[in-house]
Amino acid sequence: MNASVNEIESLRDRGLLEKQFDDPVQQREAATLGMWVFLSTEILFFGVLFASYTICRILYPHGFAYASRETDFLLGTIETGVLLTSSSLIALGVRAIKLDQRALAAWLLAGTAALGVTFLVMHGFEYHKEWTEHLIPGLNFARGGPYARAIELFFCLYYFITGFHSLHVLAGVCVIGGLAIRVARGAFGPERFTTLELAALYWHLVDIVWIFVYPLIYLVGRAG
Amino acid sequence: MVAIDADTHIDTAPRNFLNCETGLWSWLTTHDHKRIGILYAIGITFFFFLGGAAATLIRLHLVTPNGAVLDAETYNKAFTFHGVVMVWFFLIPSIPATLGNFLLPLMIGARDVAFPKLNLASWYLYIIGGLFTICALLMGGVDTGWTFYTPFSTMFSNSNVFLVIVGVFVTGFSTIFTGLNFIVTIHNLRMPGMKWFKLPLFVWAMYAVSIVMVLATPVLAMTLALIGLERGLGVGVFDPALGGDPLLFQHLFWFYSHPAVYIMILPAMGVVSEIIPCFAKRDIFGYRFMVYALVAIAVIGFLVWGHHMFVAGMSVYAGLVFSILSFLVAVPSAIKVFNWTATLHKGAITFEAPMLYALGFVGLFMLGGLTGLMLAAPALDVPLHDTYFVIAHFHYVMVGGSVMAYLGGIHYWWPKITGKLYNEALAKFSAILMFCGFNLTFFPQYVLGYEGMPRRYAHYAPQFQVLNVLSSAGASILALSYLLPLAYLGWSLFRGAAAGNNPWDARGLEWQTTSPPPTENFFKPPVVQDAYAYDQPAP
Numbered sequence: 001m002n003a004s005v006n007e008i009e010s011l012r013d014r015g016l017l018e019k020q021f022d023d024p025v026q027q028r029e030a031a032t033l034g035m036w037v038f039l040s041t042e043i044l045f046f047g048v049l050f051a052s053y054t055i056c057r058i059l060y061p062h063g064f065a066y067a068s069r070e071t072d073f074l075l076g077t078i079e080t081g082v083l084l085t086s087s088s089l090i091a092l093g094v095r096a097i098k099l100d101q102r103a104l105a106a107w108l109l110a111g112t113a114a115l116g117v118t119f120l121v122m123h124g125f126e127y128h129k130e131w132t133e134h135l136i137p138g139l140n141f142a143r144g145g146p147y148a149r150a151i152e153l154f155f156c157l158y159y160f161i162t163g164f165h166s167l168h169v170l171a172g173v174c175v176i177g178g179l180a181i182r183v184a185r186g187a188f189g190p191e192r193f194t195t196l197e198l199a200a201l202y203w204h205l206v207d208i209v210w211i212f213v214y215p216l217i218y219l220v221g222r223a224g
Numbered sequence: 225m226v227a228i229d230a231d232t233h234i235d236t237a238p239r240n241f242l243n244c245e246t247g248l249w250s251w252l253t254t255h256d257h258k259r260i261g262i263l264y265a266i267g268i269t270f271f272f273f274l275g276g277a278a279a280t281l282i283r284l285h286l287v288t289p290n291g292a293v294l295d296a297e298t299y300n301k302a303f304t305f306h307g308v309v310m311v312w313f314f315l316i317p318s319i320p321a322t323l324g325n326f327l328l329p330l331m332i333g334a335r336d337v338a339f340p341k342l343n344l345a346s347w348y349l350y351i352i353g354g355l356f357t358i359c360a361l362l363m364g365g366v367d368t369g370w371t372f373y374t375p376f377s378t379m380f381s382n383s384n385v386f387l388v389i390v391g392v393f394v395t396g397f398s399t400i401f402t403g404l405n406f407i408v409t410i411h412n413l414r415m416p417g418m419k420w421f422k423l424p425l426f427v428w429a430m431y432a433v434s435i436v437m438v439l440a441t442p443v444l445a446m447t448l449a450l451i452g453l454e455r456g457l458g459v460g461v462f463d464p465a466l467g468g469d470p471l472l473f474q475h476l477f478w479f480y481s482h483p484a485v486y487i488m489i490l491p492a493m494g495v496v497s498e499i500i501p502c503f504a505k506r507d508i509f510g511y512r513f514m515v516y517a518l519v520a521i522a523v524i525g526f527l528v529w530g531h532h533m534f535v536a537g538m539s540v541y542a543g544l545v546f547s548i549l550s551f552l553v554a555v556p557s558a559i560k561v562f563n564w565t566a567t568l569h570k571g572a573i574t575f576e577a578p579m580l581y582a583l584g585f586v587g588l589f590m591l592g593g594l595t596g597l598m599l600a601a602p603a604l605d606v607p608l609h610d611t612y613f614v615i616a617h618f619h620y621v622m623v624g625g626s627v628m629a630y631l632g633g634i635h636y637w638w639p640k641i642t643g644k645l646y647n648e649a650l651a652k653f654s655a656i657l658m659f660c661g662f663n664l665t666f667f668p669q670y671v672l673g674y675e676g677m678p679r680r681y682a683h684y685a686p687q688f689q690v691l692n693v694l695s696s697a698g699a700s701i702l703a704l705s706y707l708l709p710l711a712y713l714g715w716s717l718f719r720g721a722a723a724g725n726n727p728w729d730a731r732g733l734e735w736q737t738t739s740p741p742p743t744e745n746f747f748k749p750p751v752v753q754d755a756y757a758y759d760q761p762a763p
Contacts (some may be wrong), residue, residue, distance in 0.1 A: 020329075020336035020413065021742075030338045030412040037404045041442045048446035048476055052461045055472050138459035149467040156459045156466075160450070 001067035035198040039205045046209050049161045056153050063150020067220030070132045072126050079122050086115035087207040090200045097193045109180035115172035168206045240740040255340035261326030263347050268314050275309035278302045283699040299682035300367035308371030312392050314352050319491035323633045324430045330734035331427050333415030335744050339410040346398040353395030360387035374462040374473045378454040389448045396445045403437030406430050416751040424732050424755045429494025432522040436483045444480035451538050460593045473663025478529035486525040488622055493628030496582045499636050501563050501756040502730045503579035504571025508756045509563045517556035524553045534605045543602045550600035557593050577651035581632030584659040613673025616666045624662050639727045643739040645719030650712045658705035664698025731757050
């Protein structure tokens, strides 16, 4: 708001201020609000899956409890830890860039992306294990007994939810990995960090969604 | 002589968004919200006539009880195609993506929307989605109805369900991005002095509709993705044979598709709220209540989807709640109708073409809305469900309401968009023709439905023939009234007289700039007044 006309012109010439905005503050606020609106759509995307899960679980409470015990509790728990840690790394990364600690920020972002990859690899192991146990509906599902139908539904939803979530993790890894490189090259600084902040917001959402996925998939039914 | 005059006029025309760059490439890569609005207008006009062609086939077929032109399967495909195209490729984007794109930044004194590249991407997504849908048509069409009810759509239909679902899915993202863009634009790009309660109601309508777009469309996208997976891989949560719940699909589908009705009508209300004060030369009656009503409709609209499912095995208590909530929507809707009427009271009313369209909207919307109340009462809905009464009801709202308002808006802002005037007499004639043709087409359908003619059948009992013939006759008049504007508006592009900046003596920032506006929208900053300051001179 307080930037002078010359500063504004200079920002425009360097391509740092788009023509529709009056000043950098307005540009930053618009980008941030845009990201929040986008995140609200994400909640509804996942919301459909959570609603479907809820309905199916009400239809088949025992089958879902039984199926839940087939998931890999240990891997799921470690994945949760990995994802939460990655979220704290990116938060620290944004703080580092605001304090002009560019090398540290680059490492923190690279760490975030690396933990994201770790998460995906661990999921890969889970999927592989389920493949060998014939738990993948549509491909090689082979379970009998009174709960067969419910187990199939459970794993159907499990793949929809974790698959859709993993796609988000993959997108985040690509974006944050790319940002880590740009940070290392000095593209960001205390004056210019909106993109990093938005990436962090997105990553936190991916994280928060998982905080709901983890109990629904891995914990429910283990107590009973 | 006329041609030479027109040419010299173009040469001496001041720089504007149309003549600043030329060539197809400059349009396909534009980031200018005004050009993107026009790209959308071309797209939706194409799809409107495509969907209209399907409607023509339907009405032609229903002239005789045994069906005149199509076999039953083709008939199913015709009404499905009509529904899919009209809902997702015409009605949803119609006013927001064309007039909204063009006018929103102008009305708030901005240079563009917040994310111009995303705006262009929205248009491409819309076109790509449309191409998928046309592909599905060329490969034989779809027969599920626009509602894609399971398990028919996932298990039994042998038509191109998958392609259409992909088309609608992709187009859904164009809707989401448009909504996102508008929300941020309205929040962040209002010029100094343009306070929230100085915004024209059209902008408020865009704000309300954007929220609905952003919050409802993801649900549709995900639901369609689930249908695609169920159809493609045989895994899913909707098919009872797989242990799933088809009612879950209906809930998710209507959780989107009922708010989608408000995506269609809220912008229409915005347009009418601009036109009526202008041609009554009066401030809108109860501005704040008009704003609250828009927001209330958007919010309550999310809570009424169950009224589509009264006969689908819903508990009495759920039905009761959905019924009461549906009645509640009528309150803000009625406030709007009362306020438009009160705006006319003691106004200096003139009946230019946009005003005729707007008044037509008020009448038809009222009839559509009141019959909606009948359908919101379970006791009446049970016998009327899936009859032509429902068809007539939603066509009164969507065609009588939204399409009339869309055309009203096109006529109202045409001089601003193109800088040209159209033939007023023809425009008035076509507005009146449309009103008559529309009523002749759809009023008989209320009677047909009340007498029990079910929807979606290729054949009907002989006693319904007279009303069906009347309806088809009306449809031919309606078709003519849609083709006429194409002719005289097209003609005005080349031969129309120069419009001037403010031919209607209207208020609002968009009338303070040149017609057509320059790429950056304003040569000098506009002056902010109250939105409908018709008691003050235009600045």
